Amino acid sequence: MDGIALLTVTVLAVFVGFEVVSKVSSTLHTPLMSGANAIHGIILVGAIIVAGQASDPWVLTVALLAVVLATANLVGGFVVTDRMLEMFRGRKREVTAAKKPEAKEGMR
């Protein structure tokens, strides 16, 4: 893609980014941060491209290090965000989920 087209996409992405993110409820700011963190793990695509073109063993080593770091970022980011969001429950589900352990405690 040529420079001007990339620049156009960049500028538009800035506006989309601010538009979408400013609507995120502040209750979810931590998942927002860890989700955004996961998204920048997509640098993996860049790391794979570089590693795929490497012929020198040193270059390959550095590129593979980048692949390891980026994969850790990407996979870990999405997994931990999912774990966090799973915990945000509404009132209805919460009542059934919270009552049960209490009943068990009573039996003990």
Add this chain to the structure above:
Amino acid sequence: MTLIDPVWTSLLYLAAAVCFILALKGLNSPRTARRGNLVGAFGAALAVATVFMSVKMDNVPWILGAMVVGSGVAAPVARQVKMTQMPQLVALFNGVGGGAAALVALLELAHTEDPWVRVAIVFTLLVGAVSFAGSAITFSKLQELMTTRPVVFAGLPTLMGAVLLAAVGAAVAVVFSGSLALALLLLVLGLAAGVLLVLPVGGADVPIVISLLNAFTGLAVAASGLVLGNVLLVVAGTLVGASGTILTRAMAAAMGRSVAGILFGAFKGGSTAGSTAVSDRPVRSSSAEDVAVLLGYAQRVIIVPGYGLAVAQGQHTAAELALALEARGIDVDFAIHPVAGRMPGHMNVLLAEANVPYESLKEMGEINSEFRTADVALVVGANDVVNPAAKTSAGSPIYGMPILEVADARQVVFLKRSMRPGFAGIENELMYEPQTTLLFGDAKESLTKVLSAVKAL
């Protein structure tokens, strides 16, 4: 060999970019958030599959092996990490992302002659390295591998200035020469700048640093997208940059300070204007049983959890107390100040983990008008975020910081360790008001006592 046509490559990257936007859009509400995150993960998988099919690839087994190693390390950590340790983990992932971007830029230097591409490369190198080193220091502070206090020494501002100046010089030289040795020097200078940036920041200001480094990594990834001519990286990086910027600004606003003031405040050796002499005016301290009576016969209780609650690991007890009060027909909400916890929104996650439904977690703007109708405001391990001095005393270091208006409630109960002032080092006049009751002790122990007393009512 390439399996698919370049047009398809572009379309699949576009689809992945849309997935990322939808992932962030899902976070508008806790109901749609989890699905959004899965859409984002799908987009990432799609993008990775696309890159393997679209470029001529060598070393495929090696690359796949590196991916297995990366996910093999990260997934178990992500599954097991404690919610109180979330800020550390986010800092860690943030750092490795920035590091990966810097390495990619370093290796791309050999593939280009275009000075504009080199500009994007030096930018990625520098910002990625700052993010990597800064995150590493943030991680060490949060994990308490090093002191959480601001680390300041005499020549720090001068040293920082010199490093930045040298980095700019090296960056310009790389753009004109394309020299790999100078690029490595730039990388080292970037790492040094990252360390120097975070060292003087104190523990309570960490939320802002995490947000800022998040924005930095986003920018580094977006710039690496310009280097590789890859739209997806540009869009993804820009989205992250936007989220980091917005969160940084939100945190600064919630502290009533400027971003620059927080980052460079320690350089000046922040003098606290507030009275340091602890006054011996009388306060009304009380027993857990009395507090339980206050709470148990109220109609509406608002709990204000602060960082002290998280430190004492008392969030589960607080949630149980809320449940016990609700069982008595009392209306209970949690009022969350934006800087409660060690990263933006951290307290919400801690309480969600303790099974508090998200409808009960109220933001500052939403709950402030409701304190008027509350019988009791129960402040647990918080101080500065409820200190009226932020509104009334113009000389106070926290003047201008938005606070939770607990003084509007009919009764205020503080669960506090001691009369020691909060992080800002200033006294809280609210403690001496006639409507205020204090219960001294560790937040979790006090909550446990109050909880059993409420159950005994």
